[in-house]
Amino acid sequence: MISLSPPTKLWERAHGKLAPTHAMQVARGWLASEAWGLLMLGNVGRGKSQAAAWLYVWMRQEALREAQAPGVYRRAGDVLWLRAPLLARLDYRERADVLSRCARAYGLVVDELGGEADQQGEALSDMLEERGDAERRTVITTNLERAMFGDRYGDRLADRLRAGGRDEHGGARWVVEIGGESLRGLSSEEIERLTAAE
Numbered sequence: 001m002i003s004l005s006p007p008t009k010l011w012e013r014a015h016g017k018l019a020p021t022h023a024m025q026v027a028r029g030w031l032a033s034e035a036w037g038l039l040m041l042g043n044v045g046r047g048k049s050q051a052a053a054w055l056y057v058w059m060r061q062e063a064l065r066e067a068q069a070p071g072v073y074r075r076a077g078d079v080l081w082l083r084a085p086l087l088a089r090l091d092y093r094e095r096a097d098v099l100s101r102c103a104r105a106y107g108l109v110v111d112e113l114g115g116e117a118d119q120q121g122e123a124l125s126d127m128l129e130e131r132g133d134a135e136r137r138t139v140i141t142t143n144l145e146r147a148m149f150g151d152r153y154g155d156r157l158a159d160r161l162r163a164g165g166r167d168e169h170g171g172a173r174w175v176v177e178i179g180g181e182s183l184r185g186l187s188s189e190e191i192e193r194l195t196a197a198e
Protein backbone atom coordinates (compact mmCIF):
# COMPACT_ATOMS: atom_id res chain seq x y z
CA MET A 1 0.00 0.00 0.00
CA ILE A 2 1.37 3.43 -0.91
CA SER A 3 1.30 5.71 2.12
CA LEU A 4 -0.13 9.17 1.53
CA SER A 5 -0.17 10.15 5.21
CA PRO A 6 2.29 12.20 7.25
CA PRO A 7 5.07 10.46 9.20
CA THR A 8 3.69 9.22 12.54
CA LYS A 9 6.05 11.35 14.66
CA LEU A 10 5.04 14.60 12.96
CA TRP A 11 1.38 13.61 13.05
CA GLU A 12 1.48 12.78 16.76
CA ARG A 13 3.31 15.98 17.66
CA ALA A 14 0.78 17.98 15.62
CA HIS A 15 -1.89 16.98 18.18
CA GLY A 16 0.13 18.24 21.14
CA LYS A 17 1.51 21.60 22.12
CA LEU A 18 3.73 23.07 19.41
CA ALA A 19 6.18 25.91 19.92
CA PRO A 20 5.45 29.15 18.01
CA THR A 21 8.20 28.64 15.43
CA HIS A 22 8.38 30.90 12.39
CA ALA A 23 6.86 28.05 10.32
CA MET A 24 3.94 27.72 12.79
CA GLN A 25 3.26 31.46 12.70
CA VAL A 26 3.20 31.35 8.90
CA ALA A 27 0.92 28.29 8.96
CA ARG A 28 -1.59 30.00 11.25
CA GLY A 29 -1.61 33.13 9.10
CA TRP A 30 -2.18 31.15 5.93
CA LEU A 31 -5.07 29.19 7.47
CA ALA A 32 -6.82 32.41 8.34
CA SER A 33 -6.42 33.62 4.75
CA GLU A 34 -8.39 32.46 1.74
CA ALA A 35 -5.24 31.56 -0.20
CA TRP A 36 -5.19 28.17 -1.93
CA GLY A 37 -1.41 27.63 -1.76
CA LEU A 38 1.37 27.95 0.79
CA LEU A 39 5.02 27.40 -0.12
CA MET A 40 7.53 27.23 2.75
CA LEU A 41 11.13 27.36 1.58
CA GLY A 42 14.10 26.93 3.87
CA ASN A 43 17.06 25.12 5.17
CA VAL A 44 16.92 21.79 7.03
CA GLY A 45 15.39 21.48 10.47
CA ARG A 46 13.44 24.76 10.59
CA GLY A 47 10.10 23.18 11.42
CA LYS A 48 8.52 23.28 7.94
CA SER A 49 7.29 19.67 7.92
CA GLN A 50 6.02 19.93 11.50
CA ALA A 51 3.98 23.02 10.60
CA ALA A 52 2.74 21.23 7.45
CA ALA A 53 1.64 18.26 9.60
CA TRP A 54 -0.32 20.64 11.84
CA LEU A 55 -1.99 22.06 8.73
CA TYR A 56 -2.71 18.52 7.51
CA VAL A 57 -4.59 17.75 10.75
CA TRP A 58 -6.48 21.03 10.49
CA MET A 59 -7.42 20.47 6.81
CA ARG A 60 -8.74 17.00 7.65
CA GLN A 61 -11.00 18.45 10.31
CA GLU A 62 -12.18 21.08 7.83
CA ALA A 63 -12.84 18.40 5.19
CA LEU A 64 -14.92 16.42 7.71
CA ARG A 65 -16.93 19.46 8.75
CA GLU A 66 -17.69 20.27 5.12
CA ALA A 67 -18.73 16.69 4.39
CA GLN A 68 -21.17 16.79 7.32
CA ALA A 69 -22.64 20.24 6.67
CA PRO A 70 -26.39 20.10 5.93
CA GLY A 71 -27.23 20.61 2.28
CA VAL A 72 -23.73 19.72 1.12
CA TYR A 73 -24.01 16.60 -0.97
CA ARG A 74 -20.60 16.53 -2.55
CA ARG A 75 -17.98 14.45 -0.78
CA ALA A 76 -15.37 16.74 0.70
CA GLY A 77 -12.83 14.00 0.10
CA ASP A 78 -9.36 13.19 1.17
CA VAL A 79 -6.53 15.16 2.60
CA LEU A 80 -3.25 13.60 1.46
CA TRP A 81 0.45 13.89 2.24
CA LEU A 82 2.91 13.28 -0.58
CA ARG A 83 6.61 13.06 0.17
CA ALA A 84 7.99 14.07 -3.23
CA PRO A 85 10.94 11.60 -3.17
CA LEU A 86 8.40 8.76 -2.91
CA LEU A 87 7.52 9.22 -6.60
CA ALA A 88 10.91 7.89 -7.69
CA ARG A 89 10.13 4.55 -6.01
CA LEU A 90 6.86 3.97 -7.86
CA ASP A 91 6.29 2.40 -11.25
CA TYR A 92 4.59 4.31 -14.05
CA ARG A 93 1.04 3.24 -13.19
CA GLU A 94 1.38 3.81 -9.46
CA ARG A 95 2.82 7.25 -10.12
CA ALA A 96 -0.04 8.23 -12.42
CA ASP A 97 -2.53 6.98 -9.83
CA VAL A 98 -0.88 8.88 -6.95
CA LEU A 99 -0.67 12.12 -8.95
CA SER A 100 -4.31 11.96 -10.02
CA ARG A 101 -5.43 11.30 -6.42
CA CYS A 102 -3.29 14.25 -5.30
CA ALA A 103 -4.75 16.52 -7.98
CA ARG A 104 -8.31 15.83 -6.78
CA ALA A 105 -7.80 15.69 -3.00
CA TYR A 106 -9.60 18.30 -0.91
CA GLY A 107 -6.31 19.21 0.81
CA LEU A 108 -2.73 18.24 0.02
CA VAL A 109 0.71 18.57 1.56
CA VAL A 110 3.68 18.05 -0.76
CA ASP A 111 6.65 17.63 1.56
CA GLU A 112 10.21 17.94 0.32
CA LEU A 113 9.36 19.18 -3.17
CA GLY A 114 12.59 19.16 -5.17
CA GLY A 115 13.55 15.79 -3.65
CA GLU A 116 11.87 13.92 -6.54
CA ALA A 117 13.85 12.68 -9.54
CA ASP A 118 14.29 15.32 -12.28
CA GLN A 119 11.89 13.55 -14.68
CA GLN A 120 9.03 13.93 -12.16
CA GLY A 121 9.35 17.67 -11.66
CA GLU A 122 7.12 18.50 -14.59
CA ALA A 123 4.34 16.10 -13.59
CA LEU A 124 4.40 17.58 -10.09
CA SER A 125 4.14 21.16 -11.32
CA ASP A 126 1.25 20.17 -13.64
CA MET A 127 -0.58 18.62 -10.69
CA LEU A 128 0.05 21.70 -8.52
CA GLU A 129 -1.13 24.07 -11.27
CA GLU A 130 -4.33 22.06 -11.57
CA ARG A 131 -4.90 22.44 -7.81
CA GLY A 132 -4.20 26.15 -8.09
CA ASP A 133 -6.81 26.57 -10.81
CA ALA A 134 -9.36 24.71 -8.67
CA GLU A 135 -8.22 26.68 -5.57
CA ARG A 136 -7.76 23.56 -3.50
CA ARG A 137 -5.80 24.01 -0.26
CA THR A 138 -2.20 22.99 -0.91
CA VAL A 139 0.88 23.20 1.32
CA ILE A 140 4.38 22.73 -0.10
CA THR A 141 7.71 22.48 1.71
CA THR A 142 11.09 22.58 -0.01
CA ASN A 143 14.82 22.96 0.69
CA LEU A 144 15.29 24.69 -2.68
CA GLU A 145 16.13 28.35 -2.83
CA ARG A 146 13.58 30.70 -4.35
CA ALA A 147 15.41 31.15 -7.68
CA MET A 148 15.96 27.38 -8.04
CA PHE A 149 12.31 26.77 -7.30
CA GLY A 150 11.31 29.17 -10.07
CA ASP A 151 13.69 27.54 -12.56
CA ARG A 152 12.48 24.06 -11.78
CA TYR A 153 8.71 24.54 -11.55
CA GLY A 154 8.23 27.48 -13.87
CA ASP A 155 6.22 30.68 -14.14
CA ARG A 156 2.83 29.04 -14.36
CA LEU A 157 3.00 27.69 -10.81
CA ALA A 158 4.69 30.84 -9.44
CA ASP A 159 1.94 33.00 -10.91
CA ARG A 160 -0.80 30.83 -9.44
CA LEU A 161 0.82 31.19 -6.01
CA ARG A 162 0.47 34.97 -6.39
CA ALA A 163 -3.30 34.51 -6.70
CA GLY A 164 -3.40 34.14 -2.89
CA GLY A 165 -2.32 37.75 -2.44
CA ARG A 166 0.88 39.77 -2.76
CA ASP A 167 3.44 41.13 -0.34
CA GLU A 168 4.74 44.70 -0.32
CA HIS A 169 7.27 43.88 -3.07
CA GLY A 170 4.65 42.42 -5.41
CA GLY A 171 5.78 38.83 -4.73
CA ALA A 172 3.46 36.08 -3.54
CA ARG A 173 2.29 36.67 0.05
CA TRP A 174 2.30 32.93 0.82
CA VAL A 175 5.70 32.03 -0.58
CA VAL A 176 7.74 32.32 2.59
CA GLU A 177 11.36 31.69 3.51
CA ILE A 178 11.48 30.06 6.93
CA GLY A 179 14.39 31.40 8.94
CA GLY A 180 16.07 30.61 12.24
CA GLU A 181 18.34 27.78 13.33
CA SER A 182 17.88 24.04 12.90
CA LEU A 183 15.61 22.70 15.65
CA ARG A 184 16.67 19.07 15.30
CA GLY A 185 17.99 17.45 18.45
CA LEU A 186 16.71 20.23 20.74
CA SER A 187 14.32 19.38 23.57
CA SER A 188 10.80 20.80 23.41
CA GLU A 189 11.72 23.13 26.32
CA GLU A 190 14.71 24.44 24.36
CA ILE A 191 12.58 24.96 21.24
CA GLU A 192 9.91 26.70 23.30
CA ARG A 193 12.51 29.03 24.87
CA LEU A 194 14.19 29.73 21.51
CA THR A 195 10.97 30.62 19.72
CA ALA A 196 9.34 32.52 22.59
CA ALA A 197 12.37 34.85 22.58
CA GLU A 198 11.88 35.77 18.91
Ligand SMILES: Nc1ncnc2c1ncn2[C@@H]1O[C@H](COP(=O)(O)OP(=O)(O)OP(=O)(O)O)[C@@H](O)[C@H]1O
Pocket residue numbers: 017018019020021024042043044045046047048049050051141142143183184185188191
Ligand atom coordinates in the same frame (compact mmCIF):
# COMPACT_ATOMS: atom_id res chain seq x y z
N1 LIG B 1 6.50 23.92 16.32
C1 LIG B 1 7.34 23.03 16.87
N2 LIG B 1 7.28 22.76 18.19
C2 LIG B 1 8.13 21.87 18.75
N3 LIG B 1 9.07 21.20 18.07
C3 LIG B 1 9.20 21.42 16.75
C4 LIG B 1 8.34 22.35 16.08
N4 LIG B 1 8.70 22.38 14.78
C5 LIG B 1 9.71 21.52 14.64
N5 LIG B 1 10.03 20.93 15.81
C6 LIG B 1 11.13 19.95 16.02
O1 LIG B 1 12.16 20.20 15.10
C7 LIG B 1 12.40 19.06 14.28
C8 LIG B 1 12.63 19.53 12.84
O2 LIG B 1 11.42 20.03 12.31
P1 LIG B 1 10.93 19.65 10.83
O3 LIG B 1 11.10 18.21 10.58
O4 LIG B 1 9.57 20.21 10.67
O5 LIG B 1 11.99 20.49 9.98
P2 LIG B 1 12.00 20.79 8.41
O6 LIG B 1 12.05 22.26 8.25
O7 LIG B 1 10.91 20.05 7.74
O8 LIG B 1 13.42 20.19 7.99
P3 LIG B 1 13.86 19.47 6.62
O9 LIG B 1 14.00 20.57 5.62
O10 LIG B 1 15.18 18.86 6.99
O11 LIG B 1 12.83 18.48 6.27
C9 LIG B 1 11.17 18.19 14.45
O12 LIG B 1 11.47 16.84 14.32
C10 LIG B 1 10.70 18.53 15.84
O13 LIG B 1 11.40 17.75 16.76
Ligand SMILES: [Mg+2]
Pocket residue numbers: 048049050111112141
Ligand atom coordinates in the same frame (compact mmCIF):
# COMPACT_ATOMS: atom_id res chain seq x y z
MG1 LIG C 1 10.91 18.39 6.42
